[in-house]
Amino acid sequence: MILIGENINIMNKKIKSAMIERKKEIIQKIAIESKNNGVDYLDINIGPARKDGSFLMEWIIKILKEVCDLPLSLDTTNISALKVGLEIEGEKAIINSIQATEERMEELLPLVKKYNCKFIGLLLGKEGMPRDENERGAIAANFLAKIDEYGIPHSSVFFDPIVLPVRFQQEQVVSVLEFMKMFKELFPDCNATCGLSNVSNGALNELRGLINRTYLTMLLKYGMNSAIVDAYDKELISIIRGEKENIKNLIWKAMDEEIDISNLNEEEKNYVKTVYILQGKSIYSDSYLKL
């Protein structure tokens, strides 16, 4: 599983001010800690960065290279800034992301071709959010036809089925699982990734890690081979790296069969209850663990 650390993100107030005021230590610290915790890439989310996007991108990459050799996922809608990042990173980069509209594909796939880099293909078409797994499949198939037109290898794309918060969009959380069940058969040489933390957005803070860890373990079973994750969730990384086989096997078992939870310890019960929420078998409420 290719893990991309999400923590250098302009949505976070502290990081936003570090980016604007060019305070490199704050950002460098996150990069070092993310690497030590075991992620493979750093996602550099500078947002739309309307004014000085190109300068900001150049600066961030420079200060990151001073302390950390992880490759970068370039998360910006500012194309000039993206190009600056690609000039420096070249084929090591991941473009995060390309939307599945004609306009964005035709604008950005030539850059993928030119730099021979990887990219996240966001399954968000001209009609907006996909409503179910079949629409996700149709958007991906259309995207793949474009990828072939440009002669880009299928191994360069990471399709992102768009994970939404279980608190507000529980049926979409189930739909992403259903999409992943079909994924390997439909798109055998392609990769799949997602913004994992989206799934627990708006949930109680003490539940977020549990929801994230359970969902990624479920997605892993169906062949998801990458995710953008909180690099500070060491438990998540250790489960995904195969160091907690008991937890992984319990989650996988709960996905397929009824489990008698009366013999389980508290932690195990929580994982099983969370599987049922993410499968849509139980309805999410903030108190679902207590039920």
Ligand code: THG
């Ligand atoms: N797909 C792709 N890229 C993405 C996303 C996606 N990039 C952005 C996002 N989604 C993934 N990254 C994050 C980063 C942070 C959070 C969620 C997703 C997050 N942050 C806390 C919050 O907003 O409550 C605040 C940070 C903190 O805890 O300090 O939830 O889907 N391709």
